Amino acid sequence: MQQSRDSAGTGSNHRVVIVGGGFGGLHAAKALRRADAEVVLIDRKNYHLFQPLLYQVATGMLNPGDITSPLRTVVGRQKNTQVLHGELNTILADKKQVRMGDKVLDYDTLVLALGATAHNYFGNDRWEQDAPGLKSVEDAIEIRSRVLSAFEAAELEDDPAKRRELLTFVIIGGGPTGVELAGAVGELAHLTLPGEFRNIDPADSRVILLEGMDRVLGAHTEPLAEKAVTSLRRLGVEVLTGSMVNEITETGVRYAKNEQDHRIASRSVIWAGGVKPDAGIGTLAQQLGVDSDKSGRIPVNRTLQVVTHPDVYVIGDLAQALDEHGDPLPGLAAVAMQQGKYVGKRISRTLKGKPVREFEYRDRGTMATIGKKAAIADFGRMQLWGFPGWVAWLLVHLMLMVQFGNRLIVFVQWAYNWFTNGRNARMIRWTRETAEDPEHSNRADSRRAA
């Protein structure tokens, strides 16, 4: 089954196939809305995920539906665009075709924007089951279930040592995701839950942020990172830097600090140590005749094209792109968005025979929230922290989210939770399988009385 060109009836002869509906792919599709091209956006999920707020789903502050927008709602009404729900299997670069299942799609230009959807355990993939990472809605629901189940299991636990273990939460990785998660878990334990239990006091919980380098938020300036640490400590988070994790099991974490070995007994370990592209990307790179780099990304030139196939662009976390100094661009939503816009415009202009300059990333600032009253924001010349930082963070994210499908409702909910300390999105996932599987009953997420 081969899809003929121009199935959207646009009258155009140029078909752009975009794979991936994250920040990069979606911005590319939007930038092509007035192009003389037929656009096909493929994703294996039927929604765009606003990843920067995923940690709020993982801690019960927001619903998954609050930070997702159906792709069909966002670009499905764009006249020259078709959304297809499926997974890319193969690139037949010489034939200019892609395969999804048994369907074959011709393309004139291909934009790969598949993102980094796997967690980077740096060779210790066995850690994944005991220290899940946070990148998808499914991840967020898993982490939410584990964290909330730990409090429930602690309430039922008679052994003080086990109770302590259940009430110890370790977040590994002091980048923005780790800092935001640790702040949110700290807030959950110290502000939201106290008063709701009888046998435990959630405020006795330990929330520990482990970072291998000598400070957190390495991408930010040192004074700002210090402010973040102060805000974290205010929420009861212990920040341990220079601490290299060397083992994670069901019952805790071992790490080395100052050449000494330490161990934290914990039933809830969360991995925020980094992400990488899916393992399957290596095959796609081969099909394009290039080698992916050691973290699995596909190298592109300064115009974001694959050198061997200039009709193939790679953007976002999947791309190994260099800036004007030859340094790799960071894996940030802002980079992906700008690359998506750039590629969309580039394709439009090229179709009109107009010249296009090389891609340049403009750093408009980076930020991270710590709990609901503090954030750090680095706009280069201006740096904000504490409450003013939080207001800046809120405004920027408000602006970004409204672009993707009118998510004003999210802000109503935030405002509400902000004033009430409430978190309503707190369902622990329940399945008959886990309830009846003895494998699960001695874990932190035990659905049974322990």
Add this chain to the structure above:
Amino acid sequence: MQQSRDSAGTGSNHRVVIVGGGFGGLHAAKALRRADAEVVLIDRKNYHLFQPLLYQVATGMLNPGDITSPLRTVVGRQKNTQVLHGELNTILADKKQVRMGDKVLDYDTLVLALGATAHNYFGNDRWEQDAPGLKSVEDAIEIRSRVLSAFEAAELEDDPAKRRELLTFVIIGGGPTGVELAGAVGELAHLTLPGEFRNIDPADSRVILLEGMDRVLGAHTEPLAEKAVTSLRRLGVEVLTGSMVNEITETGVRYAKNEQDHRIASRSVIWAGGVKPDAGIGTLAQQLGVDSDKSGRIPVNRTLQVVTHPDVYVIGDLAQALDEHGDPLPGLAAVAMQQGKYVGKRISRTLKGKPVREFEYRDRGTMATIGKKAAIADFGRMQLWGFPGWVAWLLVHLMLMVQFGNRLIVFVQWAYNWFTNGRNARMIRWTRETAEDPEHSNRADSRRAA
């Protein structure tokens, strides 16, 4: 491990253990808030579910989190009450103990409010995989995934007959759940999705409501049921009454009407034919020395006590209770709530040595919505339909939901969707397993291009 009495430190000697945090159990716990008793509420889920709106989750209108409230938020701060997260295994009625896992809890009074959580396929349990029912959050997410995936698969399908099959939705059972689901699916197909696809027109979908009796909404008056059918037809729903289903498979439904056999080819069949208590209830009934009735409910007397054990109350869908005429009470949220309140008050008064009358259900009216602009409401002397019916429905549900944890946000979202025709809670569940399992790829919920 045996939990000693008065672990909540209430100074009371009487412990009431309530099993189940649905409408019945939660109202019982709330009615006991000033009682001279220690209350323990046990549930295997950590949240209360507002079931009347579950069909809106199943059709992408609301998030699961919008219609659930953490039990700890609802009653966890009630001083004499403790919430425990676990599952009841055994009742040791003679010792006045219950077991959850390896934990043993003493009780003075036991309230069983476990509800009807299994679907009643009337002996055809094999139908469940092809026609899931709607009773839990998990059910709603499953149905949402199937319905939305069917549209996605149809967009990718080249064979017109298969496309037709994918765009045919059958809801079995013309009670309130079936009517509300059919209306919501009709609205999704005819109002929300059109314009978002290129190869199909969602408005071509067939939405069919099958009912075995000669009319829908048998519990309502005939004129009101007629109004409901008119509203359903306006949303493009075909209502087939007198149609007895005799087979459900992956590809469709066979039914008999006027002694003739018919078949509908469909990839999305939803069961709204009724619910019953979990199979495990039979064992609990045995432990109480009584026989459950043929639909699995536990018989109680007019004061909602188990005859063999007056210290055990059974309420809600789990109870087989009779009214003053000897007729069984219907399985409605309103009945469960009133029974919960009654039992809570009865226990309080009994502890004070005061007399209590028998339980009497007061029918304050029943209602059902059809899409977002019509409903029927039957208040006995007053009957409403169409838009006035919808306003009445909205007010009643607003009132009910606000009681359970400030869900005003739900109404903001409704209002928003109402004006925009939007449905944002439209995630199709994605797992690597289903994507890679060929078993799933030829089903309606295929995650791959077909």
